[in-house]
Amino acid sequence: MIAMDLRGVPCPMNWVRARLLLETLDAGAELQLQLDPGEPIESVPRSAVEDGHDVAVDGTCVTITKR
């Protein structure tokens, strides 16, 4: 599992960075993100779902499984 600490990175740059990293991963790979509460934890998982990935949220930690 690859981890990325995106605390302190505002929207939409947090998702931009996660997305660019996801692009380099193989399907099925997992990416764990640490996000700020508020807008980041609300919008990043939604964007990941819209991109077609599997998403699990635990507090401010998001695990994305690349589709």
Place this chain on the structure above:
Amino acid sequence: MLSEREIERYSRQLVLPEWSGAVQQRLKDATAIVIGAGALGSPAATYLACAGVGRIGIVDGDWVEISNLQRQPLHYTPDIDAQKSESAAQKLGVLNTEIMVEPYPVEVDPDNAAAIVAGADVVLDCTDSFAARYLINDACCAERIPLVEGGALGFGGIVFAIRPGASACYRCAFPTAPANAPICSDVGMLGAAAGVIGSLQALEALKLLAGVGRLPGDRILQFDGLTLEQTLVQTSRRRDCSACAGLAASQESRA
């Protein structure tokens, strides 16, 4: 590789579902030639530069006049008497410092058309004469370079993206120039209407370079700014077209 600055600069398109780092890299590696730095070329080249097309050539042999400024937003009042391709290239270079913009202060003619389009990944025809359109079309067909035609007059215009060998070319759609065609100095033109057409040319060019959206071809968009009515006119390849009849679709480099 995209730099940190580029990732921030292009962040609002990098979040588009259709976009990606790989798409952005394709734009960065691409060359676009914009022929004409006037009413169409100003908005078209601006959006190509904003979006991060890595190398943009601006071709125009004309000088800025005060009567241009009402519809050619890359030129400002202090640019009067400046060379248009240089005035445009200077603005674009400031707008996006990550790209390369090259001015070519020449008019397209039969001797230089092939050299002007050579090496381009896409050409935008933002000229205002039928003679130039046929020259550019024929040169792009010969080299199989995608071409986005645009024309504006009054409150409206047309946009027509061409993939030589795969879709109708300008000569297929318009085999001969209309007699007594109206021109801008007679009929007039509103800058905002030309801006719509130039922006649509940039959009089609960016989609072609990025490989996103519906591939353009065989459709001419007509836009009437007075009514906001848009019409897609169907066209098709001519088997006897002097520019593109010999091009087989199967040889197209990118479908």
